[in-house]
Structures are given as C-alpha cells and as structure tokens.
Amino acid sequence: MENGKTIRIYLTDGSVAGIRHAEIINWTGQAISCPRNHLSTLADWVESTRPGVYFLFGINEENGLPTVYIGETENVYERLKQHIKNEEYFWQEVIFFTNKDENLTKAHIKYLESRLVDMAKIAGRYIVINANTPTCSTLPRSDIAAMEAFIRNQLVLLGAMGHRFLEPLTDIAVKPETIKNTTKNNQDNDLFYIHTKNAKAFATAQRTDEGMVILANSKALLVDGSSLSNKNKEIRDNLIEQGQLHLNSDYYVFTKDVLSASPSQAAAVVLGYSVNGREIWVNQNNQSLKTLEEESIKNGLA
Template identity: 40%
Template sequence: MPIGKSIRVYLADSTVTGIRYAELVNWTGQAIACPRNRLGELSSWPEASKPAVYLLFEARLGDSKPLAYIGESENVAERLTTHDRKKEFWNEVVIFSSKDENLTKAHVKYLESTLVTLANQADRYELENGNTPTESSLPRADRDAMAEFVENVRMVLGTLGYPILEPLIRLLPVAKTDSTETTEETLKGKSLIDLNFRVNNLTACGAVTDEGFVLKKGSQLSRVNTDSAGMKVAKHKDQLLAEGRIISEGDYLVLNEDVLVSSSSYAAVMVAGTSRSGPQSWITSDGRTLKAIEDMAVSGVQPLGKPAQT
C-alpha cells in the first residue's frame, strides 16, 4: 500500500516562476529551483554552496523531447557560472543538497551516476551528458541511504514540474486493505497497461497512465492520414519521424520508442490515420474494451465481475 508524502515549496518572491525552495517532510535533503536569469541570486543561498547534484532543464516546448543535463559539484553556484557560458540550451537549474553536512563528494558522485542511469531509462528527456558518470564506491549503508535520497529526488522533481525520472508506464498504486480486492485492483491496473488495437493490418500496443496514454515501442502506425485525422496528428508523425522516434517500414510506420500522448483517442487516430474512438478501439488481453472498463469504474461495478461493495 503506498504511503502519502508531504512536500513543502517556498516561493522566495511569491512567484511560481522565480526561485523555489522545496523540501520533503522528515527528509534531510533540500532542493532549490532557480531560473537561469536569476543565477546571481544563488550566492545568497548557502544551500547552493554545498556538495550537491544538479539538473539543467530546457523549457518543454511542443512535442519534442526537451534537453537536460545532470551534474555534481562541491559548489554548484560556482559551477553554474561555467555552464552559463558554455551550455546554451537550459533555462532552469534544480539543485539537491543536504541540510546537514553528511552529503560528501563521494555521495554526490554516486547520486549523479544513479540519476543519469534512471533518466536514460525513463527516456523523457534527451540528456546532454556524453556518458554515464562512474559510480563512486560507497559502504552498503550509504548506498541504501542514497537509494532513499534518489526516490525523494524523484518526487520533488516531479512536483516542481520535471518528471525526468518517472517511467512512462507504471502500474497504478493500490490502496486497498482487503487482500482479495488488492489482487483484483492489481489485475485491473495490469489490464490498463496491456491494451491492443488492430486495424487495417496494423497492430499497436498501449497503456493508460495518470498523464494520458502511452503508445508503446513497436506499435505500427498508418503512413496515410485522412482529413478526419486532423493536421495535428500528421504534423506530430512528421516530427517524430524527423527525430527518429518513428521509423519507416514498408507500407507503414513503426514507433522506435514509447511515446506519451494526450488520450486513448488521439493514440487510436495516430495508429489508424483516421478519426477513431479510443475507448472503443483499445482492447484488453481478455477482450474487454477500454470503454467497458471506464463505464464500470464510473458506475462502481468491479471490472472483473466482483459485486461492488455498498
């Protein structure tokens, strides 16, 4: 059963686009998000002059993957002056340090390597890091402490608007206490991340997530788009082709990686190349439509045939 977390965000000048300080309740870590044009103000923040890991982010514009860079330093405020001169892409930095003095150079190098690995696995951003940094050697107790630190970094980054470490597809959390209900809810979650759509000799796989709908790698898309599909879909496919995220294969297109889109209907239109209803098109492995699952969820009926409790 997932445990709730509380994150406190302090707006230094009462604006959501300015410098923000974030902390997780009962965590010794801390984060500072600072716009590039406000770097000069970091000198007044001692939190930015400690050993820390930091992430440079490009603003998310359109459907392209934004750029990011992950680094470490014993004094991030000083390091950022170099990045301000040599790296053009970024517009904000998020710094993670510790409230105490227990985060050492070895720790931040370990964190840097781990964060780069997780960001590459999540594949939401195009990393400017040339290679995965070497992971420093830590005692087992310290490695466990850093694993917890990384999990907290993931939550704080997401809260600040940067889900760089979040997998596109994650089994929805279960909040049931009865063991039987937990099993059924888990199966429901699995069915929503294992959906299929077949049309005109094309086969696609997808998943419902909290953020929208994920078209999975290997899904086949129509090369032709009718007027009913809309110009947005055609332009989106052209952009994905240009970025190498879609490849051409015979008479159709194939996704080269998982792609997050706004809805199941948008995903169905991308596959078919014509207007489609996503809830009617996507089918679970046991033959139910996504609409059937959604209708039962709204009505309170258990999707696997178990009577709803009153």
C-alpha cells in the same frame, strides 16, 4: 499501503516562475529551482554553497525537445557560474539538491550523478546531453541504501516541480510484440490493443496516470487520412522526423514508447485518422476503455 508524503514548496517572491525551495517533511534533503536570469540571487542562499547534484533544463533548438544536463559539484553556486562563463545557452532553469545536515560527501554526489544520468537515459523522456555516464562511486552498503532513498525522494520533488524525466513512461520492462496472446507478460489490466483488418493486434498501449503510452514495437498505418487533425498530423510528422516512427515495408514501427495525451490522440497517431479512442482501444477480454470506465463508475470505483 504505501506511506504518503507531505511536500512544502516556498516561493521566494510569491511567484511559481521565481526561485522555489522544496522539501519533503522529515527528510534532510532539499531542492531549489532557479530560473537562469535569477542565478545571481543564489549568492545569498547558503544552500547553494554546499555539495550537491544539479540539473540544467532547456529546449533543444533544432528539434524542440526538452533537454537536461546532470552534474555534481562540491559548491553548486560556483559550478553554475562556470556554466554561465562557458556560454552554455541551452538551459533556462536549474534544479539542484543539497542536504540540510551537510552530510553529502564527494563520493555520495558522484554516486548520485552516475545513477541519475543512467536513469534519465533509460527513461528517454528528455535529451540527456552528458556525453557519457559518469563512473559510479564505490560506497559501503549502508551508504548505497541511503543514496537510493535520496533518489526516490528526488523523483517526488522533481515531479512536483514539473520534471518527470527520470521516470520511465511505463512499468513494462519487456515490450509485447503487439501480438495479443495469453502470456503472463500481457496479463495487465492497463494494456490495450488496436486491431485492424490486416493484423490481429496492430498496436499496444498502456493506460497510465499521464495518458496513453503507445509501446515500442507497435505499428502505425502509413497514410494520413483527411479526418486527421492538424495537431495529430504534426505529432505523427515529428515522430517520423525524430526516428520514433520508423518505416518498415508497408507500415511504421514505434522505436520507443510514446506518450499521448488521450486515448483518441494515441489512436489517431497509430491509425492516421480521427477515431474515438475510448471505443477502439480494447483489453485482453475485448472490452473497450469506454466500457471499463462506465463499469468503474457504476461500481463506485472511479
């Protein structure tokens, strides 16, 4: 069994909207989250004067999508002041990581920056406004292992602070071509399919802790039905506008993985009309989500 972790988050003013200091017990790293309008307060934090990596979070004004800039610096607070002076208005929150024992060197943080930018782009959850992936430092093998462990802990704290942008939506490296078959790639208990009369397997999704992830290469029907809710119509329209649903002859194709809040929302986005997602999504054995959930509860596994 994987070892658990204990996280401690200190709210400096008793509010989750203010400055937060987060740490994992028995780890020398630390994270600090600060709203843009509280930035001057960091002048009193010695943690902000150390070398580290930082993330500037905001919303893209044109498409409303979450946006991040990833950087490294030998003095976090001084670098953040430069971002303010440069009139970079897109970001409203910064989270930065430094080390309590001051053992992060310039080479270490350059390595972290390069890896983190690459991970964020691959995950594809946020718009990454770094123009290029920075060059990765050459480190001794033991230091690389230490920095990879540092990154794993960063993922934990970033998730606890509301940002999972470094984590891929699914753990499926090779996306099924939405053809239901018996290959090893598709033998996954969390893979589900939607069928239509004109296609043996129309869409494929993976059930995750966050919801239903419609996998890239899945298809979607063209026409919105009268039963489609305004919210789900807006989701479909936004996916089309953002190029995540691409017109291909007589259907749309998902160009990337798309997270839906529920099985019914995922089904509505695929089909263009409202439907009970727990009944229409089925696994390799033609068992619906509803059937599997009922069996799980019956067997005391839920």
